[in-house]
Amino acid sequence: MTRPHPDRPATIYDVAVAAGVSHQTVSRVLRGVGSIRPETRERVQAELARLKYRPNVGARELARARQRRIGVVGYETFESSTSKVLRGVDEVAERAGYTLDIVNVDPTGDVAEISAALESLNGTDVAGVLATSPTRNVREALEHVEFRMPVFFDVAGDQVAAHDDEPARSIAAGLVMSHLADLGHERVAFIAGPEHWDSATNREAVYRERMLALGREPMVIGRGDWSAASGYRAAQAFDPAEGATALFVANDRMALGALRALAERGIRVPEDVSVAGVDDIPEAAYFSPPLTTVHIDFTEGGHIAARSLISLIETPDASLPEYPASVLIARDSTARLG
Amino acid sequence: MTRPHPDRPATIYDVAVAAGVSHQTVSRVLRGVGSIRPETRERVQAELARLKYRPNVGARELARARQRRIGVVGYETFESSTSKVLRGVDEVAERAGYTLDIVNVDPTGDVAEISAALESLNGTDVAGVLATSPTRNVREALEHVEFRMPVFFDVAGDQVAAHDDEPARSIAAGLVMSHLADLGHERVAFIAGPEHWDSATNREAVYRERMLALGREPMVIGRGDWSAASGYRAAQAFDPAEGATALFVANDRMALGALRALAERGIRVPEDVSVAGVDDIPEAAYFSPPLTTVHIDFTEGGHIAARSLISLIETPDASLPEYPASVLIARDSTARLG
DNA sequence: GCCCACGGCGTTACCGGTAACCCAGCGCGC
DNA sequence: GCGCGCTGGGTTACCGGTAACGCCGTGGGC
Known part of the structure; x- marks a missing residue:
């Protein structure tokens, strides 16, 4: 569906001539400043509408130097x-x-x-x-x-969360690890995000730290590019024989791929292994099984x-913003150990 | 991470003064038109770089009237x-x-x-x-x-596809219906998209037409808003007792919700019912089971x-474009009947 | 030796707005 | 009756570019 090419737009000068005033008066009406007789204002506004005046933003930007x-x-x-x-x-x-x-x-x-x-x-x-x-x-x-x-x-x-001499760290990953720990999972495997991404390295750092705090060796079994396909590939490396009882995937889309890979290999979620993601994409609640994840308000x-x-x-005074709190959303993909 | 507020940018006049030429010469160098002595050009370019000149797009638009x-x-x-x-x-x-x-x-x-x-x-x-x-x-x-x-x-x-006196019709829906028919499915239920959407009504129209061509009554069991949640809700109305052997969902995200609803009720896909969507979102290959759908090159x-x-x-001559061909992607969610 | 074309620029107008400044007329106080 | 301030508006400059045109010097054709 298309419309034809129309002719050139009216300017404030056209409107001014039509209304019998100066262009400045038109500008004043447009900006709503200065004092103008109601009668004049109405005449200008009528011409504005009749000629279908549209401001030229380039000119306005130029004149305002902004x-x-x-x-x-x-x-x-x-x-x-x-x-x-x-x-x-x-x-x-x-x-x-x-x-x-x-x-x-x-x-x-x-x-x-x-x-x-x-x-x-x-x-x-x-x-x-x-x-x-x-x-x-x-x-x-x-x-x-x-x-x-x-x-x-x-x-x-x-x-x-960034403290003075600590690096920035992912709160979301902390929530997931705490949730898994609450359910009794200490042997948690991890599928990381792409290494150039800050959020990937932040999440991985928190994962490793928490594992060490539990006295466990981190088990990073792979690294994806955030896509479901990469999660699927990475999850091929998940070996139940290595004893992990849970799998933490750095985002929901990769988690979807991981769920699929586990299903194909007959590994049940959450009976054999609990799985959790991060992001809470709208689809996560409909994965099979529905995915435990962390809701982030993007x-x-x-x-x-x-x-x-x-x-x-x-106003060139920089104050660092407060981000909203993320919350963990527990669904069927994670269960108490044992 | 932030940077401080810098001062006002240089204009071609600033550059002209610095290079000892007229502003028009600067403009010519910028646009690469007119004949300019290499020596002059270089001098101007040096000042351009030194003063970090950035064109003012508003002014340019204004002057070009474009x-x-x-x-x-x-x-x-x-x-x-x-x-x-x-x-x-x-x-x-x-x-x-x-x-x-x-x-x-x-x-x-x-x-x-x-x-x-x-x-x-x-x-x-x-x-x-x-x-x-x-x-x-x-x-x-x-x-x-x-x-x-x-x-x-x-x-x-x-x-x-739009012929002269026919309304526009969804090719994707036709591909799905043909695929299902090839597999022996004639009793196909349908979950429609939101009614205001052209693509929803196009797909639904094709669905109904194909059903009637097969001598079957259309079975539109619900209507969603494209989201997985709405597909989940709509699929609650799917009753195996009514004899449908396949379920066509108007897009992949709703299909995900539908798959989940079916799984929760113990209805197996594709053994009990085949399911197909439209869009081929990147995640569709990792649904449980992977979803048969139509790839659209958005x-x-x-x-x-x-x-x-x-x-x-x-150039105000309107010629209607050719869209790329959609193709059906058959995955595990659809199977031959019987 | 003269004229003309052309290269290499500079001058000036203009795009469509905004803003600073100016001005006429009127009502008012004294 | 005069100066004053306010209302209602016009004039003019300017924002930062582009485009049309003009001007000067030089070199080549005749």
Whole structure:
């Protein structure tokens, strides 16, 4: 379905001539400032509507010397959790009058390539940049590019706790490990996320730490790329003979693949092994069996990131935001040991 | 991670003064037009780099009297298939020098509300509008708003065949029904998508038609909202006593919910009933059992939609695009009858 | 030796807005 | 009757680019 090409839009000058006033009066009506006789105002508004006036945002930006776009460095923006972050960013940005300029990059790709993408964003004079891909490569690329505008690096909804001299750590992974420990699981195997990702390394670090705290050797049986297919492949390495009673998978989609791999090999969940993920994607409740996971509010994470960036843009005092609390969602894929 | 607020950017006038030339010479170097002495060009380029010049896109748009943004009316852009469409649109648009301005609306919401969202897009002087939400409400809202620019209404990757006096029809649904018929299934139950959606009604129409062609009464047992949860609920109404040997679900996510509901009730798939979906989301291969579905290339659909819109913008001759072929992916959830 | 074309720039106008400043007329106090 | 401030608006400059045009010097054709 299409519509024909229409002719050139009316400007405030056209409207001014039609209403018999100066263009400045039209501008005043548009902005609602200054004092204007009601009669004049109505005449202008009538012409505005009749001529179907639409403001030229470029001209407005130019005259106001103020940008209204935020560059977003996204990645696989079609993936559920990350695009929920984007949605949250969009909601806040729109309310604040900003428009998003989304650049898709492969966050695990070549640093030079990411830098080029960032540079192109930089060359397009946006008001600020929001990076939603917490990978090492993106962080490095950000170091390379000299931005003239504020940059905010989001943690992509994955809540982390960072104390003064401790590194950032995944709360979600801690919740999963505590849940498993509560159920009596101490021999927990782990399928990690892609190594360039901050959230993957954060979760893995917490897993290892908790295992050591239990006096157990960490059992990282594989590493995926967040996809169900990679979880399926990684779970092939799960060997019941090694004694693990639970399997912690770094995200829900990989957990789906892992569940499938275990089912094919006749390993029952949760009777033979408990399985838990992270993210709480909407589908997780309908896996077979329904997956125990940690709910992360990605949209709210996006809100927070956007608010932080906008406050950086408008008032250059940076205060680090508080992320919402993640909560563990226990479902049938985990059960008490024994 | 953040960076401080930097000072105001350099303009071509700053660069011109620094290089000892006129601003027009700088503009020429920037655009690569006109004849310039290599020595002068180098001097300008050096200053460009030294002052970290970034073009002001607003000013450029203004001077060129040409818009560079495309408004996209999206919906649940965080959902897998739809955001793949967006990604495809983005890829093409970026290559053509356009930037996306994405507006999220609830495509099943109030027509007035959608109209308002469209109007705000319209008021922002974009080069064209691409609607990626094929719902009746969005179509109605598009009728209300008088656009000054080309509008393209995408079919969101779902391929349809439209003959002259026939309505558009879902090819994907036809593929599923043929596959089931090949396996001997004639008594096929159906879980439909939300009624406002074109793709839902297209798929349902094809389902009904095929059933009647087989001399069977259509068995629409429920209607969902595309989510796994709604598929789970709808599948509660599946009664094996009614004789259906297969269940066709209008998309994969609802099919996941349906699989779960069937499993909970002890109905085996595919032994007791075959199940098929549409979309081929990446997770479908890891459902229990892996889901027979129809692969739709959403990203390519986005490419095509964007190309169509851009050609409408640049040369107002509208030619309807060819969508890529969908293909059936047979997996374990469907089996020969008997 | 003259004219003209062309390379290599500079000048100026303009895109569509906003903002600072200016100005006429009126009502008012004194 | 005069100065004052306020209302209601017009004039003009400017934002940072692009485009049309003009100008100067040089070199080649005749």
